[in-house]
Amino acid sequence: MPSPSRRSLLAAATAVLPVAHAAAQTAAWPRRPVRLLVPYAPGGGTDVFARTLAEGLRPILGQPVLVENRAGANGLVGSEVVARGEADGHLFLVDTGSHVMNAYVMPNMPFQPLRDFAPVALLSRFPMLLAVGAAQPWRNVTELLAAARAAPRSIGFGTSDAAISYAGNLFTRLAGVEMVEVAYRGAAPMLNDLIAGHLPTSWNSTVAALPHLQGGRIRALGVTTAARTSLLPEVPTLAEAGVPGYEFAGWYGMVAPAALPPAIAVAMHAAIAEALRDAGIRERLSRIGADLGALGPAEFATFLREDDARWAQAARDGLIVRAQ
Structure with missing residues (x-):
């Protein structure tokens, strides 16, 4: 029988989808270890955040949650692994605002950040x-x-x-x-x-x-x-x-391959929200500067579209330059 935490995740998923369909998608999830891929080197902010979050997710999901680093090409190497990965809820990308911005910086990207990923959660905003x-x-x-x-x-x-x-x-x-x-x-x-x-x-x-x-x-x-x-x-x-007009903030988010069933995205967000309610996990992340106001899949999708529009305008204004 699923643990109380697993039951709560299924309940969250069925709240937004027809009951039979959502239950079929999430009843067996997760069936094996869940991988959180970080597209940067170990020890950086994204890696530290992902490893702390993984620790909180393990008892909730009832499976190992593994953090894997695939650095290279400003995050493109690891991101492409997830874009081409199996969309069954066992592979997720934890990335920064560069996930969207790269489309306006990197030439010949092998994927499109909004089209080829399913939004799961905005995890944190930070200075x-x-x-x-x-x-x-x-x-x-x-x-x-x-x-x-x-x-x-x-x-x-x-x-x-x-x-x-x-x-x-x-x-x-x-x-x-x-x-x-x-x-x-x-x-x-x-x-x-x-x-x-x-x-x-x-x-x-x-x-x-x-x-x-x-x-x-x-x-x-x-x-x-x-x-x-x-x-x-x-x-x-x-x-x-001494630099009037300067203002900018970063963010961490979680996405998955584009074909991820929506019920699993909702269930993963519910697991994240539960992990972030744990006093120990919350205290550790807050202590290192993370704002823990996580957004769910629909809200995060809106946030990503707005971020994309921001970088498109910045590119038109000449504030960011495409790499050669």
């Missing part, structure tokens, strides 16, 4: 931040901008996906400085170089950066959102710090 290594001389944005203006293209900034690249390039455009973007396959190797002094500045999610900030290995000069974050109340917004 990003501009960070420098602890050994760097700049104590605030004003000092960094003065150095960048004195020696154009002498200071590098690390990025690890398309959305974080946009955050960094938006900063240089609005501030009117020339800096050099250094692209990484994930946040973890980028942070390693930042800590070691090989990279002067970088753009990060709060999820990836917070442990290093707390350990004094890096410093935050500003957050990307319109308001300060309660996690780092002493860190100004970039608009406050």
Whole structure:
């Protein structure tokens, strides 16, 4: 007999579909381990979030929930695995806002982000931040901008996906400085170089950066959102710090192959919502900067369409440039 948690997931699914059809789709789900594929290197913010979420999902789904990293091509390598995967509810993609933005950045994509994936859940929204290594001389944005203006293209900034690249390039455009973007396959190797002094500045999610900030290995000069974050109340917004008009936020979401039965998408969202109600899981994710207001499949689909329209307009306005 299904556990109480499994029964609750089935009930959620049958609330939006005809009972017999929904029950047939979800009664045997999941039948084997569930894979959460992260299209970036281990140790970054997306990976940390996915592994914490997987821990909360295991007792609810009654199956192992495995996190698999497939880094490469700004998330395209791992995303294509899911786009071409079997749509039976045992393979999901946990990605960032780059999932949608890539269509306007990467040439010749082998899939279409909205067409080839089924929305499951918006997992979190979060501020990003501009960070420098602890050994760097700049104590605030004003000092960094003065150095960048004195020696154009002498200071590098690390990025690890398309959305974080946009955050960094938006900063240089609005501030009117020339800096050099250094692209990484994930946040973890980028942070390693930042800590070691090989990279002067970088753009990060709060999820990836917070442990290093707390350990004094890096410093935050500003957050990307319109308001300060309660996690780092002493860190100004970039608009406050000297870049008027700067505002940007990141997000994590879960999608699946396009043909995923809608009942399974609803059931997985119900499992996620239940996992995020667990005090321990919630506390761990909140502590690393995650906003846990998860949206379900229908709401997330609307969110993705709006995000797509935003990047289409940004491309028309010349704010993002397609890679060559």
